Amino acid sequence: IQDVFAKATGVASVITYPDGRPITIPSNFTKLCKMIRSVPCGAANCYKSDSVIGAGLDGGPVIQPCLSSGLIDAGVPIRLGDRVVAHWMIGQVIMESGEKLKSEYAKELGLEEDAYLGALNEVHKMSEREFQSVVKTLQVFADSLSRLAYKNYQQTRFIQEKEKDIKQIRFLLENEQGLSEELKASEEELRQNLEHVLLLKEQLEISERHFRLLADNASDMVFLMENDGRIVFASPSVLEIIGYKPKELLNNYPSIFILKEDYHLFEGLLVNAGNEDFSSKSFDIRLMKKNAEIIWAGVNGKRIYDENRKSFFIQVSLRDITERINTRLAIVDSEKRFRMLFENxxxxxxxxxxxxxxxxxxxxxxxxxxxxxxxxxxxxxxxxxxxxxxxxxxxxxxxxxxxxxxxxxxxxxxxxxxxxxxxxxxxxxxxxxxxxxxxxxxxxxxxxQRIIAQNALKKSEELYRALFDNISVGIMLLDRDYKVTMANGSMLNMFSLDFNQLIGEKCYHVLCKSDNMCNDCHVFNSITKGTASQCEKSFKRLDGTEFIVRSSVYPYKTNDDYNEGYIVLYEDITHWKNNEKLKQEYELARKSSEIKQIFL
Structure with missing residues (x-):
């Protein structure tokens, strides 16, 4: 049973005494654990780990990392009545979501590191859900084994006691001719009890054969079928996996849950099972659950004979492999997409x-x-x-x-x-x-081309910077909140300002010495209208001198026509304005002189 369980579930398995010493020959042990146990201190650590896990088994199954290898192990108790007589240990797997194991332990044991890592890479990987399912199944088997063992123990004792009584009675019968009718009646009662015990023993053997059948296919759906496919036995796991109660499937055919398009695969199993050289057959198939959900199952079918080998049944086990198939299909799809990307x-x-x-x-x-x-x-x-x-x-x-x-x-x-x-x-x-x-x-x-574009952009930026810094017109960039983000030298010189005094400040704070936006602000007009705006205005420098500028505001926009900020150009027109004033004064004086000449 231990060997079949290990092979069916892909885990290592061994039955130990409560102190961790093995009772049975290990089944399906990993190459890694064999290496570790080949070293005395490694074997001692393994036995210690088994005993530590076993110490907590009174309350039920225990799952934890091995104290020796770090692989995931589990254990369940085997009882004789209320007494724990052995531990059924399984594991030596790596959780898919677990931490990556390292090779320092190989050095501690004196093992070759490359061989150790190679053996580590061969260790079977399982999801946490899958391993917990295996442990749950193991618990059911261990409990059943414990009950059968205890029942066998009681029946054996009962048979031995009755056989002893019968021997004593027969001895008396052979040596005491004058035995009373009462003693004969007692012998008859004992004989009937013995026949009853033998009947119970036969039923127990049948029950044990069914148990072995379940053990051969741990956590799977198990069926016994006639050679035409009619179901004569279905394991309880069918309810959890495909939603049918076992009694719903008895005397029915697998076509009730095998997808129609895949049923020919199962029919092939029935045909092959009749061949003399048939041993077993495995394949993947799709099933339809009672709720119409489609799942994938791995099928294994083999022929088993009755005790006289006159007729045979087909034993079919089905394991839900939907997650594995979906993962495989996802990997294939991913590899296909990767290959397409790779090639194009x-x-x-x-x-x-x-x-x-x-x-x-x-x-x-x-x-x-x-x-x-x-x-x-x-x-x-x-x-x-x-x-x-x-x-x-x-x-x-x-x-x-x-x-x-x-x-x-x-x-x-x-x-x-x-x-x-x-x-x-x-x-x-x-x-x-x-x-x-x-x-x-x-x-x-x-x-x-990117390098060429970067160089061209760098050259363009250098030209722009040279133009920006050397043009005689003052230039100032504002954001939508009137904060100055950039200004050239002409702008700073025109207003006698330092770069740090202007950048980051609102324009009306620095230029107009005001806490509020100017009433006639042409920047505001540009923001409101979304178009260019122009005005003339007088300003005072820090030294008190007054000057007149003509300012022009132009909005600059993003590709989606959003006003990101504003460019303000300042031109000092004081000299031109002064010349215009002198010209007006001269013209006024000239006209005044002409009038005087007319009347004088």
Whole structure:
């Protein structure tokens, strides 16, 4: 039972004394645990861990990491009456959501680290839900085994006592001819009791065979079927998995829950089961639950004979593998999308494996995969690259590149480089990262046009800055809250201001010495109308001198026509205004003189 349970569930299994010493030969033990137990101190730690888990089993199943290997273990008690006589231990798995185990323990035990890590990578992985289901099933089996063992123990004692009584009676019958009728009646009663006990024993054996059948297929749906597929036995798990009660399926056919499109697979099992050389058959199939939900199941069918081997049944176990199938389909879909992206991406991509010398230093690397863009980049076919080393493909490769990429593969730290390739004037960016230790991938992008655009932008910005700083017109940039975000030198000189006095301040605070927005503010007019605005206004410098400026406000907008801020141009027109005033005064004086001449 222990071997079959371990094989069916994919876990290691052993039955131990309460102190952790094994009673049975371990089943399905991992290579890792065999390595650890081969060392005396490792074996001692394992026994100690089993006993620690066992110490808490009085209250039911216990799940916890092994104190020796760190793998996840569990245990349930086996009882004889009220006394715990053994522990059924399972586990040696890694939780899919658990922390990554490390190799320091190998050094502590004196084991070879690479072999230890290799064995660790082979350890079976399970989801927490799946492992808890296995433990729950184990508890049911252990409880059943405990009940059967205790019932067997009681029946054996009863049979032994009755057989002893019968022997005594027969002895008396053989040696006491004058035995009373009462004693004969007693013998008859004992004989009847013995027949009853033998009948109970036979029923117990039948019950145990059913139990073994369930144990062979832990946590699965189990059916016994006639050779035409008619169901004669269904395990209780069918209610939880497909929603039918076992009695609903008895004397029915699997077509009641097997999807019509997949039923031909099951019919193939029935046909093959009749062949003399048939042993077992496994396949995947879709089932329809009672609520019409579709699930996937892994099917295993084998032929079992009755005691006389005159007729046979088909034993069929079905395991819900929907989650596994969905995961597999998701992976296939993801790989398909990745391959499509991989083959159609414009950037060159290549995956490599680093090659080390005896000292562990990078000396070469091998191409594992390349995309079509990489083929175009190096002007070679994938068949001429994949599987070959870089020194074979590019004999003149510099050791610097091997060292750089080797560091990425060994430390799993990404690097980014911009460089030219061959005799080309083009510039390329090379981004290298490690998808797993010992490997690295490179993504190569032609960034020549981006570099050209950046240089052009930089030159444009330099020209703009030169124009901005040297133009005679004062320029000031405002945001929508009237705060100054930029000003050129002419603006600062015109108002005798320092850069830090102006930037970040509201324009009317600094220029007009006011706490409130100006009544005739042409910036406000521009904000309101969304168009350019112009006005003339007098200002005073810090030294008290007055000057006149003509200011023009222009809104600047984003691509979606949103006013992001305003450009204000200031032109000092004091001299021009003064000349205009003198001209007006001269003209007035001239006209006055002409009038005087007329009347004088």
């Amino acid at each position: 991406m414009t950037n060159a991509f290549a995956l490599h494996e680093i090659i080390l010398n005896k000292e562990g230093m990078p000396v070469n690397y091998k191409y594992l995969d390349v995309n079509p863009a990489f083929e175009r980049f190096v002007n070679l076919k994938a068949s001429d690259i994949i599987g070959k080393t870089v020194t074979e493909v590019f004999p003149g490769i510099k050791q610097l590149w091997i060292d750089t990429f080797g560091k990425v593969a060994l430390t799993e730290q990404a690097v980014y480089v911009e460089n030219r390739y061959g005799d080309s004037d083009n510039t390329y960016s090379i981004q290298a990262y490690s998808p797993q230790k010992g490997q690295f991938a490179v993504v190569i992008e032609d960034i020549t």
